[in-house]
Amino acid sequence: MTDEAPVLELRNVDKSFGPIDVLQEISLKVRSGEVLCLLGDNGAGKSTLIKTLAGVHPPTRGEILMDGKPVQFSGPKDAGDRGIATVHQFGGTFPLMSIGRSFFVGVEPTKGWGPFKVFDRKLANEIAVKAVQSFGITRIDDGDRLVGGLSGGERQSLAIARAVHFGARVLILDEPTAALGVKQASHVLRIVLEAKRRGLAVIFITHQVMHAMAVGDHFAVLIRGALAASFRKGEKTREEITDLMAGGEAMAGLEATLETYMQSHEGHPPPSA
């Protein structure tokens, strides 16, 4: 397993926008059948990292490797064609389109000939529903339903099922559980595990440590554009990870300040500035 080349790897990747360095010396790897959790607070550079992985931004320095070979993405389409699929927070789907239609956007199945080629709605619906159901979302059984009527978790599931159906090898999930309730989030986590079981390399971006710990094999903590820590499952506790994400000492200092303030003010927290 370990001598197999990682599906996707970043080596010492920097990304700058003009004079501003957003990412510094990022090295990451993710293998087939593994979940890499990318943790970081708002503004840590997560979205820039995602866009670099997905081919939106070329790295300023450093290299991206797929299956051990250096690659350069000409754009998100190119990255997509090589099997890198990004699923965004709200599913990246079209709320006013039907499940079947949105599933096949850009690759519509057609029937008939010449100028009379028509969109095969029945086939599209059938495949889309089957793909989602194979991920355990059995509540979706009508491909004519509008995507906007699905719950947040179902939309995520649809987007993930779509990516897998079209041959994704690397699944980048951008805060898939951020806007979801507890039950919906657990649906999505189960789908992440299912994707992992099917041998996909999953990069799971989140700031919810609990969600990360539930599915992750590897963890990387991003602070101000640099990797602050990188460790395997079971090597750190939840508190340690949370501390890391918030910048460790800063958090401890804040807690101490709060404690003393509340003691001297009859239990009231300090007024927020």
Added chain:
Amino acid sequence: MDMMSAFFRRPAAASILSLIGVLAFYVIIGGVNLANLALAASWVNFAANLGIVALPVGLLMIAGEIDISIGAMMPAGSMATAIISGYYGLPIAVGMAGALVLGILVGLVNGLLAVRTSVPSLIITLGTLVGMQGVVLSASVLLTGNASVALTAPEWAKFLFGHLIGGSHQVVVIWWLVLTVLFGFVLHKTRYGNWIFAMGGDKTSARNAGIPTRGMTILLFILSATCASFVGMCQAIQFNSAQVSGGMDYIFNTIVSVVVGGVLLTGGLGTVPGVFFGTVTFAIVNQGIYFTHINRNWANLIIGVVLLIAVAMNESFRKLALHHQPGKTAKASPS
């Protein structure tokens, strides 16, 4: 009940209900004899001219764009035909080609500006609208010294584009119906239609999914400008003359027709049958009022009310469609 709710979830439902509402109002309050109104030339001709422009504008709006330069492209189309074939006496085919090429060019400019800049298409086409008005007036005065040009079209052109069927209905009615079927087929049955919906839903996702969004946007702008100049061309052939003015009414008339027809102003939703019935509703309000005891001056008030009611209906039907879960229709409140 199930059939009823299935009907309400269709995007064309509001426009059909609006049409029924308007007819009921005219019959009950206005004392209209439905048999007289049914296929009266006045509103059918009006609807056909409007509908040919409303179709491509509807598609554009579903794709998330808008085109108001059509207001200048109507007189541009008729003036181009009349100046080339009437004033200069070239064959009518040349004049017609000139009108259509002009439409393609202006549509190309609109489309290129829309995909190359981040300026909203409302502003871009406002620019080309005003610009083309200037071009048409200047060209007409410079070339012919007049703001109105006469044209005599040969028999075949008259037959195809400008004669009255049975002495009352313009032949463009046929064009309108054919185009409605054609646009409906493309939007609802082909993959290109799917692309248009996806573009209006989320342009970035659509592009990432491999849809040539830029090419499609340019194509749709070309379609709307060309359809507008086509209508102008037909009118010049029909009435044997062309004027530089006119056409401005079409801007708001098409937008009202398209929106009453259930197209979402922000894109991503709409149907060709909806646009068709929206156009018919508008035409009946506008022209059918002459069949009533109601003073003509009230027509615009009725149009305003119909527009607001139709938009409100569209809004609630859309919610109904979004929350529709088959097998769970008995659920009281979708929350």
